[in-house]
Amino acid sequence: MPSTVALTVARYRPERDSEPSFETYEVPYRKDWVVLDALNHVKDNLDGSLSFRWSCRMGVCGSCGMKVNGTPKLTCATFLSDYLPGPIRVEPLDYFPVIRDLVVDITDFVRKLKQVKPWIIRKEEKTTGAGEYLQTPDQLDTYKQFSMCINCMLCYSACPIYGLEPSFIGPAAIALAQRYNMDSRDEGAGERLKILSEHDGIWQCTFVGECTKVCPKHVDPAGAIQQYKLTAATHWVKSLLLPWGTR
């Protein structure tokens, strides 16, 4: 087992660099260290100016997504031991503007998330005094998977369509739209369909499936997009056949 491993990290400081470059740090190798631990070792001991985001270190807050040897990963759940003997290359996620070093600008996603109306929409809301909406375990299971998205952005970084066409609403936002569409308490599918079947909605996805491959929470955004396309297509066919109303 090696005692150290080389970490090659993308650096970009807009105040002084015209383009990104790489810097290599020799960090201790420990078998239970994740890539994030190695980055923290650099920041604490070697170079306090290295910038990256992190928080929970248990794979649920979604802060620490980066590319490790070219693949989008949560660095708090990616072990050094899987990359021996190194060097291990750490870069910011693709297709987002880089703010600094490993920190990318995700405001585009946050804006798109709001567009898909990820909240319960009902014609009439029940008061809390009337108790809960009943939902059987089977009904819960139909959308549960799509509710597991931690907004880590790995799927956007893996999506070639988003890379080519930044207006594409993207895997996570569509999966979350579908999460609400499939929820037995929700009646907003029609409203969301309008947004998603527009130009930058679901039609651009060519079902590459990279989003599902990199998802650390097994959300399967590609599956959500396919479901959605089918619903939208059916809706469209029905509207041709039954022009006086389909709902």
Next chain:
Amino acid sequence: MDLHTCDVLVVGGGGAGLRAAIAVAETHPTLRVAVISKVYPMRSHTVSAEGGAAAVIKAADSLDEHAYDTISGGDWLCDQDAVEAFVREAPEEMLRLEHWGCPWSREPDGHVAVRPFGGMKIERTWFAADKTGFHLLHTLFQTTLKYDVIERYDEFFVTKLLVDDGRCQGVVVVELATGQVRAITAKAVILCTGGCGKIFPFTTNANIKNGDGMALAYRAGAPLKDMEFVQYHPTGLPFTGILITEAARAEGGWLLNKDGYRYLQDYDLGTPTPKPVLRSMELGPRDRLSQCFVKEQEKGRTLEGPYGHYVHLDIRHLGAKVIDRKIPFVRELCLKYVGIDPVKEMIPVRPVVHYMMGGIHTDIHGATPVAGLYAAGEAACVSINGANRLGSNSLTEILVFGARAGNAAAAFAAEQRGASPSLVAQAHDEQGRLEARFLRKTGGKERIAVLRAEMHQIMEESAGIYRTETVLKEGAGKLKRLQERFQDLSLDDHSYTFNTELTSALELSYMLDGAQAIVQSALERRESRGSHQRTDYPQRDDERFLAHSLAYRAEDGSPRIEYGPVTVTRWPPGKRVYGR
């Protein structure tokens, strides 16, 4: 300087902050409410909560039972009027979350399911598998998106509260992306910044939990209440400190020492039965279970690994089906981070710093003694948690008191006029301080990581599960010297763009204030109660210490401790009895 204004300003985008913002938007839709967070709201530490949220909903349960479990669990240091309000409003808050789409786990007939939890006589914990905090936070965050009146400042770091004329009127922030310093004025400010577990070396808490709001309030003159009460959760994974939820024991998991013996039976927590029994054995309260671990270690009956002593949590007998249905995250975390499958192997666990019962002193409406300043959630101390918080009360607390603080702050804001003209000058001074002390400073000798490691060591040695006068005095002295050394800090990073070394330095200074408040409050509480155990004063002393400690920041920066009364309504102090 860029000056922004709003009516109600919420600092912190976790569960309490988002619930407060929604409360403002719903009750006072004409007010402009802003949420400032140093991380995107969905990154907030609420996301890590696993087990569930307590609220009475089943016919066999009652509000009085919930109140009694909470008050006895808190070793009678809870304010009982606050607890009564809490248990009364809890069910409605939980139903509201249900209506907003929280994917609560269900009974076969579609009703919300509940599970048992530690220190609880009747099962009342609502859960969304074992990712309850995650679902609760995302439900709240996504729900806030429908209110256009809620404005967000994502990745803005608060460095100071603006107080003038005895009233809190806003904050100074650094925008992380640009390094730009701004003043944001408001008619009321609500601090929902969470706890400060990161003061300790071994904790379940996320990197962002540095007690920012506690220190901000403390520096603005509000006292920190009951800071000596630090909750150790009995089951953390060694090295990472990742939490293994209490739900693992509630579903039937056992704690075993190195001989495979359910050692809790030796500590007046009941007799072992194959199925879990409420308020007994593994379902005793967290403080007692963590203390039992130390006793067991002293007897030489724990196991020893590369990261210190540990015991085993055994859930193998539950079987893969129950584990995957009820506590899938436990399996996911063990597989990922320990390389073991709990379906087949026992989980190594040890006590880990988890939660601060103490926090910013507030009344039952979330108001602090500083006019216009409110607090809710782990950052605050109302107190419903007393000397030991009951598992699954904290998620409920952020909803009930987040809403209460939001309502109260909105009502206050609606009656206020504009901001004092002097605020701009204050904000300029703060900008000057940040430049001089950190960004433009040259020649300092101290490194953040070194000071932080020393703080960690001091806290573990002096303010751990068992404490004494000698170690606490030593700890207080050492922390004072660390504060002095902090003045000589040197940064590698002088950039204005996303400078995380600057924020780490500011967080360290917040933690040092919090650490001093914890140690001084622990030093002066010469009794043992709940999570605060003094080997030199092993008994509870209601005559002297049925009182809340209040740490004020003195002129020289050191804490000064005063005491305030505990409100007792219907449950006079009694003995905490578990397992019989």
